[in-house]
Amino acid sequence: MLAIAAQALLGLALLGAGTGHLTVLRDEFHAQVPPWIPLDADFVVVASGVVEIALGLALLLTWRQPARGLVGAVTAAFFVAVFPGNIAQFTEHRDAFGLESDLARGIRLLFQPLLIVWALTATGAIPALRTLLHRRR
Template structure:
């Protein structure tokens, strides 16, 4: 069951990453808060591209690094925490982005972070660590 959940999570990350680099790239720039560009000294497009590349790498790492799955899972969970300010910004500003065109969808998206993090940690936790 955990293996299937891990593969699904990997597929989700890769698909999200590809969307950041292709069809959704322009729309995702809207979710990047202005303070992030100042803090990282770059533009919104670069943040979207970098986050997409990271999502693809993390998704791939979940599959190709089984011996490090607990460590990779912790990194994926941290990534989900790191992108939360962008989700909050999008909700507060009411800006539409790919798949987030209504206030309700943007609000619900905020609460999906917790299950994503839990899913990540559960599916990547070693059975030895669980005992």
Template sequence: MKEENIKKAAKILLGAGLIFAGIGHLTFARKAFQAQVPDWVPLKKDETVIQSGIAEIALGSALILAPKKHQKVIGKIAAGLFIAVFPGNISQFTNSRSAFGLNTDAKRFARLFFQPVLVYWALKSTKNLK
């Protein structure tokens, strides 16, 4: 498969994942996502989950549907989102909050290493990295 096709498929898959996660924020996984909101966030946990869900749906849609000329900017925004929510993953680990099958400290710790993968994926699939 040509590298261009791989990047396009990766971008679509990432976008679909964001849309799915965003829908989860608003519906079936709403309580689980609240477990990841650090206590220091000034908004109510449910408000934070709803707003981040809307942002994820919008960003996932943009990754899939936006014109090619905007993909680098959208990729940087997606990477920024993954960096911005990382404190939630740290909070889930440090507070031993179970959600999404992450019911041990070892699993929550291992999850921390996936966030940099998402950042790389967002940048690589939108041609921000060669």
């Protein structure tokens, strides 16, 4: 029951964040797009927002294994993929989301691994992926 609540909460959080990417927080999210990304920052913000909305919906609508675990694994992979943006915000001293000091930005970095673990554990991703791999042998 706790895992289901955790999965639903993560889904709602991603829906909220994704909506923020497309609306009121759009400019704030620009601070997390590293300058070395060879794409327009606004495109990256919008695209990642769309992905977050899709992942949020998938987390809220997918409850059976192994699909549930697959959604969790993809969500965790997304959190890994956007982690360089959090690192860039820290190393380039970019203010956004109230993170206006190196200490605040550094503390924020610690939360990204927690999001990854949250996605994997709430969805039962690791056992589900093991089951899928064993079926293919």
